Amino acid sequence: MIHSTEKSILCRITDGLDLYFPPFLIVSGVICNVLVVLVMRSVYFRSISTSFYMMANAVVDTFSLIGLLTVDWLNVNYPSTIYRGDNSHYMCKFFHFFGWVSSDAGVLLTTAMTLERGLAITFPLQSSSWCTTKRAKRVTILVFIFVSIKNVNFLFTSDTYALNESDRLCYVYLDSENLKIFWKFVWPWIHNVFLFISFVAIIISNVIIIRHIKVSDKIRKTQRSLGSSECAGGQIATRQGSRKRQVASMLLVDSFTVIVCTLPFSIFTTLDSNMVLLAGSSGERDWKRFISSMSFYLLYVNRCVNFYLYSWSGTRFREALLYVIGYKKSKQKQPRVATISYTKVNTSVHACQSIA
Template sequence: MINFTSLPLFTSSGVTATGTKTQKSLDVIDAIYPPILILVGVTCNVFIILVMRTKQFCRQSTSVFMTAGAVNDALSLVISMTTHWLYVSFDGIYYRNEVKGICKFLDFYGWGNCDFGILITSMMTVDRALAMMFPLKFKTKSIRRARIIVVILAFIVVAKEFHFLIGSNMVPESRKERLCDVYPGTESYQFFWKRVWPCLHLVYLSVCFIIIIVSNTILVLQLLKSSKFETNFRKTSKFKENSRIDECNNLNYNARVRRQLHTIVPMLVGESLVLLILTFPFSVQLSISGYNPDFYSSPDMGLLFSATFYMLYTNKCVTFFVYLVTGSKFRQSLKQIFRRCIQGKDSVRRTQFDNFSKWYTAKGDHSKQVWRRTSSDIWSTDTASRETMMSDIQMAPKFVVSTHL
């Protein structure tokens, strides 16, 4: 019978057998840290999903990628991390004969989940980089395109991780740092696992990390460039009121698109940096070990594996806090969700309507002032300038309406 109260912190098999401080530290980490990750990570990812369904984000393609990433992270914590925690914390909870095929699924899903998360971040940064570079040509609200990309990424991950359904199996009882590992049964699969797979996985990670770095560099440069653009546009709108209205409409639309993307760019840059910091050590550790099962036989190497492994899954929890710090609209949407839960939908709708009414009134007063100032300037100019300004006034109502919409 399984004793669910016997944590490794109090068992004789862990502390008494080894008698080392490293093993004691590893037992404490294995017993306490995983449930914290599961509880915090699932809660935070649920909040991300709820925020992505609000009006501020649901019409943007980035919301599809962020929602897919949050669902992927939450399921990973519930399935993979829970299974790992039960194995390292409770002795004898998994029997080899009773759960014979569990490792085939766990390795396939665990590796695929992490690779899918990296792919989601890569494609999300590429999507935003293209939108920042070509705001008029690139459709920033193409939800259908983003969904198709997510499905294609899922198929790529399945094809890459399919071999784990063949060679994965439970580790011997002497190993406690993980539940499953790959044990090649044939020479061809051993050649693939020892020679082909490390190179394939290294190339995969290198390409994804390079894409993330390049895309974030483009995002930062375009963000700085668009900030200068908005400053120049405001000066142009203030001192050059005699310019063509159609040109102003194009510039105004360009500025609105860039301002909309500004709310997402800091979130993407922050998420990408955290992803690189927390996932890179685990990849380096796998490269050092050479995928050799005997590498983790000592307590020190077991502690190294647990440290990098938990860093990898910590990345699935901190995304919410990165969005919270870097995204102003994310914080506003989260406040609306809490206000809706506490005060009800009617109160939130009344607040939104009052804010819109104030904005619309202020915008209308500003347009009237511009109209009066332009009309008064007609009679103080020469005949040529007067005819140009009269033609602009005839087009002005169209411009005013378009800015309100």
């Protein structure tokens, strides 16, 4: 049993979260995502396939923040400003559909980016023909086709809550027994299996990347101790190793953030759809509302933090950012363009696609 004092504190925390946190996410997220797009379009990154995935992710995140989170913030804090007429269900069909599509696309684009890096390291000689921007565009189109098919049910089962009926604007109506079975048992499994496969692919790719970096570091240390200078010397190998570590750290942090920010909402949705979280007392309802808000906003935190992750883990990204905003234009004659390079060290071939 939750005491009234604790309940009132929890309500105030949730109210403050609903009022102040979304505007911060919207403003900072839009600015940061626009900067990511500009950097990915710069001469540093425009020819790299990975940069296209990052740019596509940033564009989707920007539209999601402006179109979805803004409306949700207005509905929670100023519900009378939202249209709730006869045709408002079309609005909710779009919001539900685009919200789930954008979230799933973000997970899949991160998966595609990490898988591509794992393939480039595993098959370095083929990576120049496999990891192209043309192929990245095709994969991105396939990603959006897949997630659109996966979430098409929201176009047929979404409707609008009446004024003051709920903190949320839209809901999924279950007007038949088949729909109830689908939403409670089939849909959660579809979504969770999708996330599980994506997360496993991300983890396996990162393990491959980390293992390759460790092997490369050992070979370079051995070469330095033997005084070897094959293929333009140890400086090139050292430079490539540094780039690989930057790429690995960026992908690891990015992948970890995707999992941390996506998993709580998936768990909450699964439990709630099976009525495990059906609230009884007022205190339980307050906790359910708080958990719902926290897990919901975590999804949008994931759509705002990529800029900070890239800036923190990639010197090349920071260098390109300074160039884009004009800070380095007068100090740098020609920017270093990120490229794919190969160095043969003894019997091992090392690939490094520098995006950091």
